[in-house]
Amino acid sequence: MRMESTLSKSIKLALISAVGVTGMVGFGAVAQEQEAEEVERIEVTGSRIKRIGDLSPTPVTVVTGAQMADMGITNVADILNQLPSSTVGLSPETSNNFIFANGLNTTNLRGLGADRTLVLVNGRRFVAGSNGNSAVDLNTIPTAIVERIEVVTGGASAVYGSDAIAGVVNIITRKDIQGAEVDLSYIQPEQSGGEEMQASFTFGGDYLDGKLSSVFNVTYAEQKQLKATDRDFLSNPVGSIHNPDNVDGEDGLPARIQYEGRKPLSWINEAGTFFTSEGQFTFDENGNLKPFDYGEGLIPGPDYANNNGNYCGPSCEGYDPTNYSFIRTPLERWVLTFNNDYEINDDHKIVSEITYAKYDTHGESSPVFHTYDPANTVKADNAFLTAETKALLDRTGADEFTFYRIDTEFGNRKYEQERETLRFMLGLEGAINDNWEYSVYAQKGALEETTLWTGEIWDQRYHQAKDAIVDANGNIVCRDEAARAAGCVPLNLFGVNQASQEAIDWVQTSAGRSADTDQFSAGAFLSGSVYELPAGDLGVAFSIEYRKEEASTTPDQALIDGTIFGNTAVPSDGDYDVTEAAIEMSIPVFDGMFLADDLTFDLAYRWMDYSTAGKEDAWKLGVSWAPIADLRFRANKSKSVRAPNIGELFDPGGQTFASITDVCDVANIDQGPNENRKKNCTAAGYGNGWNPTDDWYQGSRPGSISGNPDLDAETSRDYTIGFVYTPSFIEDFSVTMDYWSFEITDAINYISVNTAVRYCYDSESLDNIYCGLFTRDSVTGNIIDFVERPVNSASFDVKGLDIETDYRFSLDSLGDFRIHLIATYLEKWEYNPTGFEADLQKDVGEYTDPRWKARFTVSWTYDELTIDALANYRHSAVASNDWQPENNNYNDIPSHTTWDFTGTYDVNQDWTLRFGVLNAFDKAPPRNPYVYDGDGLYDTQGRAFFLGTNYRF
Template identity: 70%
Template sequence: MTAISNISNAVRVALFATTGVALLASTSVYAEEEQQIERIEVTGSKIKRIGELSPTPITVITGAQMMEMGITNVADILNKLPSSTVGISPETSNNTIFASGLNKTNLRGLGSDRTLVLVNGRRFVAGSSGDSAVDLNTIPTAMVARMEVITGGASAVYGSDAIAGVINIITRDDVQGVELDASYTQPEQSGGEESQFSVTAGGEFLDDKLSTVFNFTYAKQKELRPTDRDFLNNPVNSIYNPDMSEGAPARIPYYGRKPLSWINEAGTFFANDGEQYTFDKDGNMKIFDYGEGLIEGPGNNGNYCGPSCEGYDPVDYGQIRTPLERKVFTLNTDYEINDNHKLFSEITYVDYQSNGESTPVFHTSNRLYADNAFLTDEARQLMTDTGMSSLNLYRIDREFGNRTYNQDRETLRVLVGIEGVISENWDYSFHAQRGQLDETTVWKGEIWADRYNQAKDAVFAADGSIVCRDADAQAAGCVPLNLFGENQASQEAIDWVSTSAGRTAKTTQTTAGLVINGTMFELPAGYVSAAFSADYRKEESETTPDQALIDGTIFGNTANPMKGEYDVTELAVEFSIPLLSDTFLAYDLGLDLAYRWMDYSTAGQDDAWKIGLNWAPIEDLRIRATKSKSVRAPNISELFDPAGQTFSSFTDVCDKINVELGPNENRKKNCQAAGLPAGWNPSDEWYLSNHPGSNAGNPDLKAETSNDYTIGAIYTPSYVEGLSLTVDYWAFEITDAIEYIDVATAVRYCYDSESLDNVYCSRFTRDASTGDIIDFVQSPVNSASFDVKGVDIEAVYDIPTDNFGDFKVHVIATYLEKWETNPTGFDADLQVDVGEYTDPRWKAMFSLGWEYDALSLEARSNYRHSAVASNDWKPENNNYNDIPSHTVWDFTGAYDFTESFSLRFGVKNVFDIAPPRNPYVYDGDGYYDTNGRAFFLGANYKL
């Protein structure tokens, strides 16, 4: 900590000292300066610089490249980058009710909340309530001029959330006339089709003072189901090894469908005669058919049976990718007040829907009595013969349909600003923005829990009719529900039991920012440039669930209302200082400094800083290095999530047995300090019960801190025209990272810490008289850490020829040297993930392009290195830990028929490579392509 503090103080001194010199020198320098200095804007800094020099590692992807690749969502290309990992996406969000369909990117795998997404260098409203990450579904690809990916801590320049890096999306501003674009992607097997249509129009009006760019984009992505792909329809799971001999692995792969043997859609029960029974579609009782038989082996193998058995098969339900339907409107305008000042605005409106889906409601504790009016005589006789007054019906209630999570998200963002010239060498830019996200979530296929229990208890009335047993339920309109067989329930009964439920959410972002930048004075090596900025941001979020969700009266889902907000004021300064130029071993040497002060209404004051050095010993070689401190303040959800009741069974480590099993003497000492004497035990009642508590946010959270550095080189040999090679070594050390802690972990580390003064002890409450834990809160705390290191490599080689067109080779690769995370700070919980399939050693993109007159062709591959499922694997665990390397090739092309009309075409995943046949990743798991071979065609026409 001392070294870091010293560096921080040194940065502050350097910044303010440079400011003082600048203020003293600037007047005389400008008085002598006569020539016009041209300064350009470089991503990664708010300074406009003389010459195109990037102070930080940047990867650039153009909008044209995305279109030629058949990309219809900017998240799809970002997720292919070796420096990125899939965040939440349509492939990973199907069973995440409030997040279904979201598209968030995740630089370095450090989390979407640690990746800052900007549009034209400015913030964009969050993509889901309580969150801070931007939903990339709101960005139309037809409006993207380029995306600049800064893979390194950038909080000193851009503020919170930029720990892992920044995605800066630059929109088009050069459209003249009307441009129509359409594309369609058709997988070889049905499911997962994608289509997109856009209209982009722009021009200059009012004597060229007003320029506008308008875009409307409609995009649709259809769902992908497990039954749509051969490799998904034939899954790879795992079972306990039937071979239990010494040395044999505990688990082995199981190829093919594996239905559950004790539940199905017609209903199944176990009788006292030892048999399992089910019903045909008409409700007639029969012996359950196990097909190929129960799966042999220990553990829970017997819960599953062969593919043709009558059990419930999850392959028939759910989605691998949720569907998306997006409508995006964008209008950007510039108005020149005069030669020195310009008004600008950005308006974005997005409306999109996504539908998650899971199984119908199901019941495993479902008691029905022998006098149920819907039982057949044969079933009732069996119960009489075997002495059963009731049966427990295990059932998937398909009558109510699959449970669907229908999401509708509307985003409106309005930004206005003014920018211009203060003096010959100083510019300014001011903007104010208001962004709002409205989310509506509706659960369909739900049921009223009480009505279900009343309706299933059907009996004969005195007149022979079938009624609900409960008289009050009858009076309320209860309609008897037949659960024996499939689709035997009347529509009236289904209507009486069925319901839907919903939640609305509103997220609002208000920002204002001022940037003043310019050249301060000239040193022998060049001009000192600076940028001063002030920012204000307010984030607000609230959710309003239906009363049924609050009360917990529907099947399986509860939710509580939430409301939270915070604001932050920030002041920042940057300097770019040329130190040497055109001298021996210093063709160019420059120093970059940045400092940001932040004051959060929730997390308090904090700061971020950066020191960067750019050194070109010769013209062909540039070496760059940065050292920075970045921060991430907790978001609204982490701070203000409402308390929702939960129950948990866990061990009290202070009991008579466990207090002696601690890793050190801390446990015994702390348990006694908490008032629990030696030999203490919880009460018998405590041991025998699940304990009530709650899940909630934590308003006491503070900001996360990342200390990171990069050192790299750019080599552009003058003797090989068109060749450039970039290598950057990077490292992140994140402390006080926010981690969700369950009660078992909190109790354990409360007493295993050095003292009781720690983040865990406040998470639970003991009874003052008995010592029993009577309440707890499972919530996020600042307990985690990350230690991540690696190397980025990028090479570009443009090869023009006189007779055979132009060739281009492009390689982007990331080598992961280290990936360690610790959720608690205790040595025993250290997780070493590098080399696991989530974080392989190598990831790479390779492309070979060729252009000849109006024709362009490209072969592109994505590579994931071979990996393991777990670094903690032992031979006795399983025999499927190894996951092979994976390469997918795309072949694409374009042809310009005229200046106005062009056609794009291609085949994605040309060789139809499926995910590795491994229980962990056979379904893609968000890391591997699940669409298979797909053909796309696109056209662009300019009017």
């Protein structure tokens, strides 16, 4: 069996009050270890104070690297996203359609946002994983080098600074490695697609007479793409359609009903289709005219054109989105880690950390497509049209038609992403005397991102090339003489794969963007005991830190000019710096007294000075009280902050268009929720029957999207209160409960132009944050410009309860057993993006925020064999709390449980085998239009088989 190191026992001792996850030590065992061994001071997440066998001042969840390996987990994000206290941030399952975020793996504690979750490595910040953001990309952390992960699910800004509103994830890397080890793992789904593998080599040892301790690791990991067509339940999607029996909003019948199966779009396909007075037509593969085949017929439902519906049955000739649906982006990564500790003497050492990570991924979507557009027409004399097609056009009196087509000639659009991260840290740590320890460090982190769009086309060339005619010599050429002179090659789009390679090459292109992110930080920490009180040492920690963040992007000129299909980008450049100072105190008041076996107060205060958001502060008050040895109560109250990141501040954005409803229009001015609208519109000069000009409503209005350099920091008032019960009459049993609350104000939220117009005039006065987001013409009063930018308008109010129970016992010759449960109950989830009562969103109980989430584990160990059964549970939910029977018939989403069965076998002290089946009962996501494809919340892998091995030498 595996032997526990003194270090692991020390960690367990320091975290005995923590909320744990699989592998958490039992309390009875801790007490025995405390008596048996003397342990050194160690640091626990949530505090900078070094403690000897002390209790964590805040609830902490702990996961070890060994546990992740045993469960078949190859990415740190995967275990964090399974914790009940967490929600999936960006991941390969959720980032496919985010062009600059493909493949990112971030964690999102309490569902409050990845930018509100601070990720540390060995207690220090790590460079951001995406340009302009602050969230760390967990792809850069190899699981083989992880000793443990400590998660504080509560405000921790006073201890660690900005971004820690929702909590802190501190990844502690391995240090005491002697020799080498090779680790291999592979996951094979029962259905092809989504395969995963990881290979890791780790080497460590002591050199120079034991003064130098080094750890080196290189990890290669690959995750294959998962398409909708790779899974039965995805290939047979669940959607919704218009209810043909519904008459109006008061007949008691839902407007939409659930629909199972594929439903192609009836007005566009890969061969091209168009409409005439004689009906809808398309082409066969060779370009011959044929009537459009609706298969089982049109699915009833209103559309913009003819009230017959946009979709048709599975066998019709329309465009089937399922064939182009991608559920998980592929991910291939290399990570190198090289850490060193050099002992100058017994009291001082130089520490260094080097991380290099490089990975490739891509998002993927359908080929470019063309629908209704004044430029997207085909003239009746097009050289590639057959005589039959020209006869149809002549018969119907059409000299041109709008052409609806998916242009497969150019391949799927891919957003290929390459990221390189380099981080170097150099520090000095040691002890000043028996009571005081220090740490000084400086580090530099850099991220380079290169994004390449493939499968793209030049817009102008496409329209020039498809407009083909027969010249005087009988040759097919482009109609536009200037285009011909520039090399235009006529493009045949009628049918499938009829275009020449020369024409494809002339139209097709790619475009890219490079992005650079740089982080420099330096800090000094000092902790120790300032006075010995009757109940113990009064511990303090001082820290001072400086950090500078920079980010810039450089897109290709084609993206700046907007000359390719569907994508634009503009250069950006921004930076900020912050200086911080903090103090933390742990004050023991009573020890070993009646009804006060222990009473300790914890205090922390942090001052911050941002070059952008100005001066801010954060604080924390905590108390830990054990009236008897078996029962401990703990409570924390704090103020936390998050300063805006570079993207929110300096994103130059780009042009956008929007259809605007002017609330001061005579038709809308009396429709406000109160008298404010009419009062403010009149005060601004747009009352008394005012209207925009007649042509203003006839089109979309231009505007822009950008950052906001005037943003302030967000503020959270949060608290936790709970208890830990470890009854002495039941050995190795514990139960922990913690109630928590977050109230975030001035949260950053992007404001649309219609929201800005509405609340400019619905506010108490015209002096508000919304009126400055749009511009009116000084003569007509028409809104002629707007900017959609983030403002400090939102708020969160989130409350819940964390529960953990852990029980270990032995049954003589049958082996050792463990039963472990960790769960979160969500009492309240309210989000208001604007501060107005009408916009309040009460999301608790919806599928994104179910009432209950839990992990349940049963473990059995017999000699060298360990078997684990692990269940992940999500409570039943609804799609929307605002649902009414008139909306649809698919609001209810059932509870969902998946089971993993894994095991380890120690062949000898150097060789361990791992094996298992994940999602053993092949549980698919609920058959509901909202979540049948997982939505990042439910497993889409299906049943998968896991095999791994670790060999040490």
